Amino acid sequence: MPVVSVSMPAELIDRLDAHATxxxxTGRSEVVRESARTLLTEFDDERFVDESLAGVVTVFYDFGTQHVERRVTELRHEHDADIASNDHSHVADYCVDCFVLESDLEAISTFVGKLRAIEDVETVDYSLVPLESIGQLQDA
Ligand SMILES: [Zn+2]
Incomplete structure (x- = not known):
């Protein structure tokens, strides 16, 4: 199989090696391959395909990283049609943007992926709920 060269922080390499052990x-390459497969199939969930979804997305980044805040603002404008609300808060030394989206899986996964791709973003988390399932009791 082809060999690729990837740059990453030494601390991340150490964590990969520890996880592998x-x-x-068999080694860090296997961990990286598994991570890539997991990332690429993360949104392959039949429960959400062709559903109208509510999504809550949170983004944490260091206070003062203006290039991150600028890019988050750009993405908010680019995805305005899918975003129901957005709140910017501060927790410890972090800026926190919380987005509520109403859209489909493709639009929400694209938004999450673009947020993760911003250099120096610390954490991007999300939860998804099909709109039709809201308020329904799940009987056994
Ligand atoms: Zn802030």
């Missing part, structure tokens, strides 16, 4: 992977 702890979980009996």
């Amino acid at each position: 702890e979980h009996d992977y």
